[in-house]
Amino acid sequence: MQNTQTSGPVRIGVIVGSTRPGRRSTAVAGWATQVASRHPAVRDGAGAVELVDLAEQHLPLLDEPVPALFGDYRNPHTRRWAAVVDAYDAFLFVTPDYNRSIPAVLKNAVDYLYAEWNDKVAGLLTYGVQGGTRAGDHLQSVLGEVRVTVVPTRVSLGLFTDFDFSAAPPGDPTHQARLAPGDEREQALTTMLTEIVTWATALRTAEVAADRRPEPVG
Numbered sequence: 223m224q225n226t227q228t229s230g231p232v233r234i235g236v237i238v239g240s241t242r243p244g245r246r247s248t249a250v251a252g253w254a255t256q257v258a259s260r261h262p263a264v265r266d267g268a269g270a271v272e273l274v275d276l277a278e279q280h281l282p283l284l285d286e287p288v289p290a291l292f293g294d295y296r297n298p299h300t301r302r303w304a305a306v307v308d309a310y311d312a313f314l315f316v317t318p319d320y321n322r323s324i325p326a327v328l329k330n331a332v333d334y335l336y337a338e339w340n341d342k343v344a345g346l347l348t349y350g351v352q353g354g355t356r357a358g359d360h361l362q363s364v365l366g367e368v369r370v371t372v373v374p375t376r377v378s379l380g381l382f383t384d385f386d387f388s389a390a391p392p393g394d395p396t397h398q399a400r401l402a403p404g405d406e407r408e409q410a411l412t413t414m415l416t417e418i419v420t421w422a423t424a425l426r427t428a429e430v431a432a433d434r435r436p437e438p439v440g
């Protein structure tokens with residue numbers, strides 16, 4: 223599967239990678255889309271960013287009889303998810319560290335598909351006590367298996383450095399905390415978005431040049 227379109231803005235799906243009640247991923251993904259909206263490529267129409275919330279996909283634990291590699295999707299929820307992923311050229315994955323890896327819901331969402339991920343580009347935005355770096359390492363490895371290229375710049379938010387717990391009632395483990403990333407995080411995210419748009423554009427060009435996909439007529 224090549225990138226969805228050979229012209230127009232690079233479409234970037236911001237994948238909200240956790241689904242538990244009280245999750246922090248929505249705040250992190252919201253911050254990412256805000257930063258993206260200020261990015262020159264998005265402002266000039268070279269890139270477009272949309273949220274893809276796994277909580278809205280309602281995917282059961284993988285229930286396809288045939289491995290995704292064969293592209294023989296049997297279930298309506300799989301075909302719906304395939305159409306969602308197919309519509310994007312690139313992804314910005316937002317994931318926390320769950321026991322040194324990514325949430326099961328995110329791994330499950332990746333496992334469902336194959337061709338729709340192929341030859342796409344991704345950036346990793348992680349968070350956790352140690353910035354979610356172990357989740358990032360695992361996700362990069364998983365994405366390599368479905369032929370997604372991960373750009374070099376990663377953004378890691380520390381739970382006790384980039385979130386503000388000052389308003390948290392003592393001993394309340396459910397407190398969401400206010401997301402308060404430093405300027406250097408925004409700079410890193412901007413660099414990552416530049417890399418995503420650049421690499422996704424380059425992949426489109428390479429695909430057209432290789433004549434793997436004809437240019438649309440008209």
Ligand SMILES: Cc1cc2nc3c(=O)[nH]c(=O)nc-3n(C[C@H](O)[C@H](O)[C@H](O)COP(=O)(O)O)c2cc1C
Pocket residue numbers: 240241242244245246247248318319320321322323349350351352353354381
């Ligand atoms: C099941 C579970 C396992 C976790 N394991 C880790 C971990 O290994 N390392 C870490 O830094 N934080 C860990 N945390 C803390 C999470 O990174 C932090 O709570 C984060 O906000 C969870 O993401 P969410 O709010 O989007 O669900 C864990 C949290 C949960 C719920």
